[in-house]
Amino acid sequence: MKRILTTTLRTLPRRHTTLLRPLTNHSRIHNFHSTPPTPQDGAASSSSSSSSTNPQMAFPCLDALETRTSNLLNNHTPVKKFSSGSGPEPSYTTGPHLTYTSTSPLHLDWGGTLPTYTIAYETWGTLNNSASNAILLHTGLSASSHAHSTPSNPSPGWWEKFIGPGKALDTDKYFIICTNVIGGCYGSTGPSSIDPSTINKATNGSGEPYATKFPILTLLDMVRAQFSLLDNLGIEKLFASVGSSMGGMQSLAAGVLYPERVGRVVSISGCARSHPYSIAMRFVQRQVLMSDPNWSRGHYYSSIPPHIGMKLAREIATVTYRSGPEWEQRFSRRRADSTKPPALCPDFLIETYLDHAGEKWCLEYDANSLLYISKAMDLFDLSEDVMRDMRGRREEYAVRRDGGGGDGEDEGGRCTLTLPEEAYQEQEEEAETTATTTAAQEETSTRKPPKDLIEGLKPLQNHKVLVIGVASDILFPAWQQKEIVDALKEGGNGNVKHVELGEDVSLFGHDTFLLDTVNVGGVVGEFLRE
């Protein structure tokens, strides 16, 4: 095992004015280490000294959070416009972009309405005369429309190396459009946008953000909004719909919702329906965020944002973005500074990595956008029964709207819970039902896609579809991409191309789509040229 012998000194935060001890070798005991740390080295120096008393542990990471809270409170800048922010990480920033504003309402899958809405977007390449070379590029959860640099915003985009002349998305041939999703915070209408219904009521006419009065969204709602932008741009049919992660889900959804308006479909590290493990991982992130007192049930826009909850949520998310084997190679068990004693604040390199990922993010993104979009991902399921329900609900909502029935106050009030009556009881008996379990496992191991999913994907049965998965992805595991492929094939599609990148090709897990210009980018470019 390799060790890092760092001798760096750092500026210690307030309260901690002690210095690091000089490094000296004690070859008598071991030949490459410095003095063993003082017992409970991570201690406030004010503690009394006694051989039987252990000093109070120090928590510099909590000091730092408290300092940020205090600084935010003192500066007290209302956090409203995320789209104007600029941070150190190109992927999650935005800047000058185009906008399209619809004054027709967007009626959502679960009954909410956006009376007007704006879509932030950027484009690369040139739309041809027949408007037949457009590619709609869908983003992951947290990205802006800035997939690539533009003349008005030269900073690199989140897919900078995948877009350009001769690149995977070839700007010599295609007109590429990328939008910030509805619900986002980079210029498109989302929870941080002003709720127009509050403008009339407010005396000064400025209005208040939607916050958690924003309606529940689905990925299909986001896609519908994107197609109204296409209408506005005069694009009747896309050459291709392309996306990764959440964008890989939307890319399929675009084809299913508008099969006649989509040519080819590329879905990378996505799925046709969210599975319980990824729902679980997103659920814990949301619960952690919502438990930050500064979240204030979503109404933090005139105060400070829930930066601690956001940091923690991002740390959890980051665990799912890469793979264990990659971390094994990259960090192994190395500590940030092995000359110091263990600490409950970041200590191992993997911990400082997660901590840093959370730091970069905690003020970059709108907490409510995260909640709504994350939930929309959980709700995603292209199975026919779910799609049928959705169409049914939409019809009913339309009838209600036409009938002027308002939003249903006359039906005896609203339910406020989706919790079951009884707390969920763990099924302890499972341990003994080996026979039953084995039967169910056999079914799983064959993993034939359910009939409803085959049916749900049938609108794509004549499309050329490329599905890419990554074996080291734990968030969207490779069996989910295989499920898409199998469902399409079972539904009669003979034009499905499936590429699974093994652990010998990529250990970057879910993040592979952001990094691998050869094995992802190359395959996409080839598929579009075919």
Place this chain on the structure above:
Amino acid sequence: MKRILTTTLRTLPRRHTTLLRPLTNHSRIHNFHSTPPTPQDGAASSSSSSSSTNPQMAFPCLDALETRTSNLLNNHTPVKKFSSGSGPEPSYTTGPHLTYTSTSPLHLDWGGTLPTYTIAYETWGTLNNSASNAILLHTGLSASSHAHSTPSNPSPGWWEKFIGPGKALDTDKYFIICTNVIGGCYGSTGPSSIDPSTINKATNGSGEPYATKFPILTLLDMVRAQFSLLDNLGIEKLFASVGSSMGGMQSLAAGVLYPERVGRVVSISGCARSHPYSIAMRFVQRQVLMSDPNWSRGHYYSSIPPHIGMKLAREIATVTYRSGPEWEQRFSRRRADSTKPPALCPDFLIETYLDHAGEKWCLEYDANSLLYISKAMDLFDLSEDVMRDMRGRREEYAVRRDGGGGDGEDEGGRCTLTLPEEAYQEQEEEAETTATTTAAQEETSTRKPPKDLIEGLKPLQNHKVLVIGVASDILFPAWQQKEIVDALKEGGNGNVKHVELGEDVSLFGHDTFLLDTVNVGGVVGEFLRE
């Protein structure tokens, strides 16, 4: 896809006095669903009605947390003795047990000292005259010494079905001892125990809990304490050391620390060194817990415990205890009540499952115990270089203690940070270094155990060792058990038995060791009889 049509009503919490709408079928639209939910059904009924205004979302799960905080504040019972608690989950409760108190100090690997310490333990079976039939059973992170019911505590233990006449641990043949680990909260000395150095200072002599003045612990420290108990019981040599999860780590550690005092070694779903993914998962749990304002940097014993942080930490942990495929079978995408609109509070069955797991746990276990033991797991590494460092530090600490040098105040103060000088920079260039990466990957894919680990496990080279792993375990993945096996074999051990339970045998992931009496229990029983 199956759906659950529940029609249950539940008592709504304070603030929400609305009723659920009656279920009616609208067969015109779809033949098995009730009325589509009112737009933004999860809304407080006080909102005004307007077709363009979406009502405020309701958060009953946050209401419930606030209610608990308020109840805890009003009752204001200082939380001190966890060992007397009794909850709904046998695994994590305790009751009458034996205790052994050492008045000699326990000197810890990182320099801390427990001037005296108590070990809670329970036993089953009878120690034979030669004291040669003892099995030391090591627990997972959160379990008490109550592995099996006893005459004085008849409630079932956490390994109830694995212990008894003719069972895996056969009480007709063996004398089985299970302890609560040092650092725990079920009767053994831990952060919730009174710090003896505070008793003299306090006027009433009652003293204060260690809290975060408790010293950093290692799993080796816990094992040393266990062996002082064995000394006290007159047991010179164990017939076997047996454990699962953290206990599987300790079981190996016992053999490595005291090779001449351990006969056979059984390590189930454990590892020889923690890897970055499991460190990451435990790190985020700790950070979430430490961010609960009620944690108060560990000093919550005279106020209310950080029940929200504990609940969240347990929800995250629970994600790692089972497997995605098991959840796919068990919960799939079913919602707790599909007649209601989506909510940010628990909604899908997997979410109510996680929520319930957190609920059961949040007041059951001591937060500081979780932090210290979780950290001890991260620090675990039986590699020879790490063990050599540990021995070196221990010698130095002993020299310091003998020399009366105190805890090193004279060395220029204490450092308080293990953070690196610069925030960790993501290595963006990796995307382009395909060649290098591939070389590194090849090395990983062969996964030869590092030389230092082979060396570190050499004390076990003549022991009979059984290593069990579970393919569906994501917390202690199967390659970690294979690493133990390979390291032992490379070190010359010809008596290693390795069993890996495939996904066709168990989808229960890490929890398999608690559940599978046949494939885990059976193999253990056989190994001990051989």
